Amino acid sequence: xxxxxxxxxxxxxxxxxxxxxxxxxxxxxxxxxxxxxxxxxxxxxxxxxxxxxxxxxxxxxxxxxxxxxxxxxxxxxxxxxxxxxxxxxxxxxxxxxxxxxxxxxxxxxxxxxxxxxxxxxxxxxxxxxxxxxxxxxxxxxxxxxxxxxxxxxxxxxxxxxxxxxxxxxxxxxxxxxxxxxxxxxxxxxxxxxxxxxxxxxxxxxxxxxxxxxxxxxxxxxxxxxxxxxxxxxxxxxxxxxxxxxxxxxxxxxxxxxxxxxxxxxxxxxxxxxxxxxxxxxxxxxxxxxxxxxxxxxxxxxxxxxxxxxxxxxxxxxxxxxxxxxxxxxxxxxxxxxxxxxxxx
Ligand code: SF4
Ligand code: SF4
Numbered sequence: 006x007x008x009x010x011x012x013x014x015x016x017x018x019x020x021x022x023x024x025x026x027x028x029x030x031x032x033x034x035x036x037x038x039x040x041x042x043x044x045x046x047x048x049x050x051x052x053x054x055x056x057x058x059x060x061x062x063x064x065x066x067x068x069x070x071x072x073x074x075x076x077x078x079x080x081x082x083x084x085x086x087x088x089x090x091x092x093x094x095x096x097x098x099x100x101x102x103x104x105x106x107x108x109x110x111x112x113x114x115x116x117x118x119x120x121x122x123x124x125x126x127x128x129x130x131x132x133x134x135x136x137x138x139x140x141x142x143x144x145x146x147x148x149x150x151x152x153x154x155x156x157x158x159x160x161x162x163x164x165x166x167x168x169x170x171x172x173x174x175x176x177x178x179x180x181x182x183x184x185x186x187x188x189x190x191x192x193x194x195x196x197x198x199x200x201x202x203x204x205x206x207x208x209x210x211x212x213x214x215x216x217x218x219x220x221x222x223x224x225x226x227x228x229x230x231x232x233x234x235x236x237x238x239x240x241x242x243x244x245x246x247x248x249x250x251x252x253x254x255x256x257x258x259x260x261x262x263x264x265x266x267x268x269x270x271x272x273x274x275x276x277x278x279x280x281x282x283x284x285x286x287x288x289x290x291x292x293x294x295x296x297x298x299x300x301x302x303x304x305x306x307x308x309x310x311x312x313x314x315x316x317x318x319x320x321x322x323x324x325x326x327x328x329x330x331x332x333x334x335x336x337x338x339x340x341x342x343x344x345x346x347x348x349x
Contacts, residue, residue, distance in 0.1 A: 006181045009173040009190040010197050011164075016049050016171075020098060022187035027096035027132070030065055032058050041065055041097060055140045057101050059328065061253035063111060065097065066127045069250075070274045073123070073260070078267040095131040096183075103147045103320035105133050105159035107253030113314040114256050123273075132179045135160030136171075137205065141212045144323030146336055148209060149216040152320060155205040165201040172201040216336045217343065218307075218317065224346045225308040232296065234345050238338050239299035241331045246277030248325035248333070249302060254318045257283070278302055303338060 011019055020029055024044060032051035033042035040060035077084045112128070115121040137155030138145075147154060157163035161180035164171040172193055175181035184190055228234060249255045259276040262269050276283060278301050284290050292298045310318035319335070326334050 006175050006184060008175070008193040008198065009184055010167070010170045010193045011173055011190050012170050013052055014169075015189045016052060017047060019187050019189045020044055020049070021046070022189065023096055023098075023183065026186065027094045030062070030095065030097045032099045041100075044098075051099060055138075056142070057104070057138070057322070059251065059324070061107065061251065061322070061324065062097055062100050062104050063107060063253050063256075065095070065131070066108070066124050067111070067115070067256060067258075067275075070272055071123055073271045073273055075268070075270045078269075090126055092126070092130060095127065096134060097131060098134045099136040099164075100133050100160060101138060101322075102135055102154060102156035102159070103145075103152050103322045104253050105135055106147075106152055106156070106320045107322070108133075109159050110254045110310075110314075110316060110318050110320070111256055113310075113316065117314070132162070132183060133160040134180075134183070135163045135176075137163065137165045137208065139166050139204070139208055141208065142323055142327060143214065144326035145212050145321060146214040146216050146323060147321035148212045149214075149218060150317060150319060150321045153205070154208045154212060165204055167197055167200040167204060170197070172197050174201075214323075214336060216321070216339060221317075221339065221343075222308045222311050224343050225304050227346045228342050229300070229304070231345060234342065235296040235300045238303075238341060239296040242279070242295060242299055242333050243331055244279050244281060244295060244298065245330060246279045247328050247330065248335075249277040249279055250275050251324045251328050253320060253322055253324070254306070278305070303335065303342075306335075307339065 020031070023029060024046070029044040030041045031044045031048065032039060032054070033048065035042060038060065039054070039058040041058060041062045041064065072088050074088065075086045108128070115124040135157060141154050155165055157174055157176045161177045162183050163174040163176055165174070173184065173190055175184050249257070257276040257278060258273040260271065260273050262271050279298055281290060281293070292301055306318040310316065326336070
């Protein structure tokens with residue numbers, strides 16, 4: 006199917022057509038925090054932001070707190086009840102290319118290692134409509150990790166800003182099916198295609214932060230025992246965990262039971278390897294010192310994950326740089342580490 010276009014004024018109508026079949030999520034602001042939320046049937050104000058959400062869309066598939074099951078104690082044992090899954094089809098509108106890429110990285114853990122019964126049904130029932138960035142942050146470095154601000158590789162349908170309109174590109178069969186579900190889309194012209202190409206090239210150039218990732222696994226391995234380097238790198242970190250909780254590829258969770266008399270619920274909730282109490286149960290945290298926790302966070306993304314899955318667990322979204330309260334910076338960290346290894 007040839008590419009199409011849509012006038013920005015008609016986006017609400019397009020979403021309305023899709024909402025007949027899908028539960029729709031769009032970028033939204035909740036008390037000033039930008040995150041993906043269910044569409045209220047009219048809001049398209051996110052089109053004016055030109056910026057990504059603070060909370061990544063992983064929260065739709067892997068919520069901050071999620072019920073695993075409830076249980077009722079009777080005389081003999083426990084009666085377990087699993088949360089109901091209605092199989093509702095979902096559509097995420099406006100996901101950024103690097104956040105769509107992050108989902109493929111999470112899939113390695115939640116799908117390829119074992120089949121997570123909470124994440125996978127949501128992932129399978131969701132179509133992704135990507136929205137290319139036009140104003141990357143100074144902290145973005147997706148191009149250093151093989152991405153691009155307008156990359157369509159991991160979405161079903163891709164929108165590129167061409168002024169008053171978006172060029173709409175069907176990437177997968179699911180995406181092309183979406184295109185046929187709305188009469189709001191018009192045929193794209195050759196001039197539209199040219200404008201989209203120019204936007205993509207120009208936006209790519211706007212990502213100015215660069216990180217050298219050549220041989221990074223080996224360099225991290227070489228730096229592993231250089232304690233004074235990691236102590237220096239970790240010095241200003243206050244172990245708040247924000248960088249990991251908001252990272253689109255981090256997936257650690259804790260499990261807790263809430264019990265009232267004989268009835269209870271088991272939850273899982275986001276956890277962070279930056280916390281001193283991480284993995285406190287059933288044994289002590291093996292990384293009591295902060296520098297060991299910071300080293301683990303960096304190595305997990307740039308050394309251990311590539312060793313296990315052949316992919317770096319960082320998309321260069323820059324959230325950890327933007328949201329850190331003390332300006333700890335993963336790109337500066339990796340540069341410092343590489344300089345130390347190279348200088349011997
Ligand atoms: S956000 Fe900054 S201070 Fe908080 S844990 Fe991460 S690096 Fe440390
Ligand atoms: S480590 Fe930082 S830049 Fe990389 S994906 Fe996570 S939040 Fe984004």
